[in-house]
Amino acid sequence: MPGRLESRVFTFNSPVDYLPEPTPSPTPEPPTPTPLPTDAPTPEPPTPTPLPTAVPQIMVLSNRSSEPGIFDLEVSIDRPSGLYLLLVQLWDATGVMKNEQVVEPRPVQTIRIDTSALQGGEYRVRFLGWADANRTLILVPPDPFGGQDEAPTTLQEFPFTYQPPPPAPIRALVRSLETDPVTNQLVIGLDISQQDAVDKYQAFINNEAQQKVIDSGLQVYRQDGTLRIDKPAAALTPVPEPVEQEYALLVTLYKDDNEAVPMAAYEFSLVPPPAPGFFEQLMGGLQRNPLISIGMAIVLVASLVWFMGGRRQQKQSFQLSRSAEEYTVAYGAGSEPHASPAGKGARVTVEVLETPAPVDRHSHTLKNLPAKVGRSQTCQVRFEGDLQISKEHLRISVEGSTVKVTDLGSANGTFVDEQRLAANESVPVGEGQVVRLGKHTKLRIGLRYS
Numbered sequence: 001m002p003g004r005l006e007s008r009v010f011t012f013n014s015p016v017d018y019l020p021e022p023t024p025s026p027t028p029e030p031p032t033p034t035p036l037p038t039d040a041p042t043p044e045p046p047t048p049t050p051l052p053t054a055v056p057q058i059m060v061l062s063n064r065s066s067e068p069g070i071f072d073l074e075v076s077i078d079r080p081s082g083l084y085l086l087l088v089q090l091w092d093a094t095g096v097m098k099n100e101q102v103v104e105p106r107p108v109q110t111i112r113i114d115t116s117a118l119q120g121g122e123y124r125v126r127f128l129g130w131a132d133a134n135r136t137l138i139l140v141p142p143d144p145f146g147g148q149d150e151a152p153t154t155l156q157e158f159p160f161t162y163q164p165p166p167p168a169p170i171r172a173l174v175r176s177l178e179t180d181p182v183t184n185q186l187v188i189g190l191d192i193s194q195q196d197a198v199d200k201y202q203a204f205i206n207n208e209a210q211q212k213v214i215d216s217g218l219q220v221y222r223q224d225g226t227l228r229i230d231k232p233a234a235a236l237t238p239v240p241e242p243v244e245q246e247y248a249l250l251v252t253l254y255k256d257d258n259e260a261v262p263m264a265a266y267e268f269s270l271v272p273p274p275a276p277g278f279f280e281q282l283m284g285g286l287q288r289n290p291l292i293s294i295g296m297a298i299v300l301v302a303s304l305v306w307f308m309g310g311r312r313q314q315k316q317s318f319q320l321s322r323s324a325e326e327y328t329v330a331y332g333a334g335s336e337p338h339a340s341p342a343g344k345g346a347r348v349t350v351e352v353l354e355t356p357a358p359v360d361r362h363s364h365t366l367k368n369l370p371a372k373v374g375r376s377q378t379c380q381v382r383f384e385g386d387l388q389i390s391k392e393h394l395r396i397s398v399e400g401s402t403v404k405v406t407d408l409g410s411a412n413g414t415f416v417d418e419q420r421l422a423a424n425e426s427v428p429v430g431e432g433q434v435v436r437l438g439k440h441t442k443l444r445i446g447l448r449y450s
Contacts, residue, residue, distance in 0.1 A: 056077055056080065057077070057156075063158070068165055070116075074111075075109060075156075077106070083130070083138070084129075084130045084131055086104070086128075087130060088125065091123065098118065098123070111125075115164075119164065125159075127154070128155060139153060140152050170197060172191065172192045172251075176385060177385065177387055178357050178358075178359075178385050184236070185229065185231065186231055190225055191225070197256065198221045199221060199255060200221055201227055203216040203227055203250065203251045205229065205250075208245070208246045213232045214229060216228075235247075244269040245272065247268055248267050249265065250263070347367045347447075348371070349446050350366065350444075352364075355383060355385065355440060356385050357384060357385020360385050366380060372393075374390055374392040386441045390412070393438075396445060401447065403445055406424060406427070407424065407425065414437060416433055416434075417434060
């Protein structure tokens with residue numbers, strides 16, 4: 001179709017139409033809506049769990065064992081006002097909670113964990129927080145990369161390894177050594193720091209040549225503070241002239257777990273009994289032969305009748321003006337040969353206040369002075385049951401109206417009012433002063449006049 005073009009300058013006709021006709025656009029069809037089922041309810045969006053905008057942060061600053069059975073954790077809390085109370089739990093490696101405590105939160109505080117009932121192993125301390133008085137636990141935002149579905153409640157967790165302290169060692173000392181008059185055994189008194197922990201014991205006795213002469217074997221400890229062991233045979237055999245025999249006692253205690261606790265050697269001495277004299281041998285023969293006993297009895301009765309009829313004496317009656325104890329005068333075979341009484345009617349009284357052996361707990365009255373105190377048979381005041389006392393431990397003398405005591409170089413010392421005396425130094429002793437020999441024996445020495 002010819003066209004016509006016009007311009008402001010010129011106009012011309014063309015047999016060709018240079019203006020194309022526009023292509024019509026297709027009309028879009030409206031989308032078909034998806035119908036909703038009429039029987040299913042419309043789902044509501046889930047309600048998110050409210051989380052605190054700022055969860056308190058807990059940091060462990062230090063940890064230490066301040067005392068046995070206590071483990072201290074020093075912690076800091078950056079926002080303690082966001083906590084109503086702080087819950088502290090102790091868990092073991094198997095997931096069992098051992099203890100729990102509730103504390104008031106502060107910016108910096110020390111949490112004391114009780115470990116007295118714990119065994120050695122791995123443990124964890126967990127910190128949780130209550131948001132209000134209803135004990136609503138504070139939730140911690142979950143870790144988006146940790147695969148957690150819910151917000152945890154543990155604000156902080158502190159792992160540690162607990163090593164229980166070693167038990168205190170058992171300490172035992174020999175307190176006394178006595179002879180049971182019924183069984184003739186040695187009864188050893190002990191001071192044991194943990195008596196309930198001792199289950200068994202074994203005791204040995206060595207002689208002066210360090211040879212074992214007695215072995216008690218393994219014995220059950222009765223937890224009464226005493227041990228029993230047989231006397232050595234040499235200390236039971238009568239001899240014509242008895243002398244002291246030196247021995248050493250070695251004791252090993254055993255705990256419930258069979259742990260051995262050896263004790264220090266304890267030295268002591270024993271004196272064998274004297275051999276029977278003529279009279280004892282005669283009585284033994286009479287007991288073995290009744291006919292001889294009857295004949296001897298007739299002879300003795302006849303002799304007694306003749307003696308009483310031929311020599312009749314009149315006895316003088318008298319009455320003691322003082323107690324019998326004060327009239328117990330110790331002269332002794334060991335008195336010094338030229339000793340003399342300390343003034344006319346003067347005598348020294350020795351009152352035993354304390355000593356381990358009951359046989360030694362009696363008073364003495366001394367007239368021949370100076371006199372010696374010790375374990376030896378030559379001493380006027382003798383102590384058999386206290387092995388802390390030396391054979392010749394102390395000398396008692398009188399100068400004018402003053403009683404003096406002298407330590408004779410004893411091993412365990414002499415003390416006057418708890419002041420130790422120098423060896424061979426004469427010290428006056430007044431009324432009421434206490435003289436201690438070794439650790440266990442205490443005396444009071446006084447001067448009396450008839």
